[in-house]
Amino acid sequence: MKKRDNELNDRRKAATDTKAALLEKFRAAQSDPEREAKLAERVALAAAREERQAERDRLKAEEQERLKREEAERLAALEAAARAEAEEREAADKLRISRVIEDEAARKAERDRRYAARKARQG
Template sequence: MKKQVRTTFTDRREDAMEAKKKLLEKLKAAPKADDPEVIARRLEREAVAKARAERQAERARLKAEEQERKAAQDAADAEAAYAAEHAERLAREAEDKARAERAVADMAAMKEKRDKRYAARKAR
């Protein structure tokens, strides 16, 4: 079945008035703010919002704790790295000092050998 096309001005005006009447009836039939059903839905939405806020606060608290733990771990890691570097530096300095002492001892031994050779040459 074909839909009739209503194109005259009066037809369009009647359609608009009918649509306005239907909208007004729909608004009149809507539940009022003091309706128990509306109050129950509002309370339910408030409970859901409160639960959501609590979950968000818990997530924020956990995130802050995780950041604090990570910061403490990073500080401990940095301190351990500094201690290891310091120990390595001390070991290097001790090794350098031992090497210098060996070099001085070797030079003293060479001087002593040289002095013995000179003394032996003079004695001949």
């Protein structure tokens, strides 16, 4: 049983020594100027990355706004063209109707003239 206790004690001591070594290494790394420089570099890189992302987002928003404006202008042009076409059709219809009315009035006037001429001959 003695051998077993020694093995357990050896493993415990090895684990304690390893933990102590890791703790010492961590403490040494905390005060390392190179680590602080790397950390500062990482912070600077992160700030630059965020800045680039903000610029990309701004450009994307501008592009979307430009596309919205162009789409609105295109729709306005289409509406204006449709409105102009409808007005043109309406004007053509009115012209056709006025011509029909004029032709009908001319036919009636011609009929009335012939009727009056016939009555004058008979009369």
